[in-house]
Amino acid sequence: MDRTHLNGKELARTLEERIGYAFRDESRLKRALTHASARGGKGADYQRLEFLGDRVLGLVIAEMLFLEYEGADEGELSLRLNALVNAETLADIAEEIGLIDLVRAGSDIKTLSGRKRINLRADVMEALIAALYLDGGFEVARDFVLKYWQPRSRLAGAARRDPKTELQEWAHQVSGTAPSYAIEKREGPDHDPVFTVSVHVNGYTPAEGSGRSKREAEQAAATAILTREKVWHIAGTTE
Template identity: 65%
Template sequence: MATRKLTGEALAVELKSVTGHLFRDHARLRRALTHASARGSTGSDYERLEFLGDRVLGLVIADLLFNAYPDAAEGELSLRLNALVNAETLAEIAEEIGLPNLIHAGGEIRSMEGRKRVNLRADALESLIAALYLEGGIEAAQNFILRYWEPRSKALREARRDAKTALQEWGHQAAAATPIYAMESREGPDHDPVFTISVTIGEFEPGRGVGRSKREAEQAAATALLLREGVWEKKDVQ
């Protein structure tokens, strides 16, 4: 990650095309893209802005999903929101708009790989959102967020989700519990077995599924529970 040495004014011009806003407060913009490893004697970095940007992003995405899916249950909305505001999605968008090259960080930070690299990019993007909000209000922040997140929210509508993964994510939200799968029966000959599996999560009634393999039956059980609890709709199941 090679940081580009830009003046505050040049940085504002660089970001105008991707944010739709020409920043006037160059000091805040510089702070929004400064990691703690490079804050120097000023003591200014993006941590406080990151905190605010995370909340602004969450509000805008929640509003987007609330209106885009008027019949969706809270559990489904939570799953969709989590997919849109997780670090991987933010890092992907940061890369798309060329943000990594504009982050001011120490040499050891710029060379990070893996999860730490993803988090750095995600944090800087949240901080940029906060700077947008503070200078241009919710409208400026919302315009930027919708530009990059709304297409992704529509893509989620078409994506076939893995039922076991979806159930695990929802279970943590709804019951702070992990799904537990149990085989109830195995019937048929060895070359063509049929498995019946149940899944329980917290105090919710179990879901049951049947399949030619344990995995298929587990997916069916997870799907049944998600449908019954209103997390998924029938149209979500292909």
């Protein structure tokens, strides 16, 4: 059976098997898993839920880190939070759950790759968190987030530094100048743009990165060059 055509009850039952929560309002879950390209009418997709889910996730992660890392200062807590709420982490968890094969979307969305694919998974994950929050309350959403995010918070490299800050310091060491960033292109609709940015360090081949904001794209580009030049390992640790 094509899971993107499951009715409300079938969709809720399938997701319950994966995450252990039974939705009371199946229409809310259906909205959380509906992309704008397949919506039946205005407001019937996950965009509004995505906005709420982002805030719920941030609060749960901030509370978790505050309680677990009593000796950490604000800077370290911020680094840990940023690593856990970025699009890559959300997309990884969406893949782990098998969430994307439940999303109702137009055929063109199914073929997305690269950064757009990551962003789609991240958006759906945020929408699901919002749906859990609205359906079962804060504790339900909190339990879900802790189940999937807490193990990741304890991995080596979870508190790595902001890549732009790291690149700034490395570039000064190796070239005596600051890195420079340039927007290469902007794609997508106004409400969901994708930026591609290049970063240049004197004496080194430029690197590119993409993201839903210029800052996110710059961070991705900085990460790319830090990884390529082996300043950072793939797992995110520094040498």
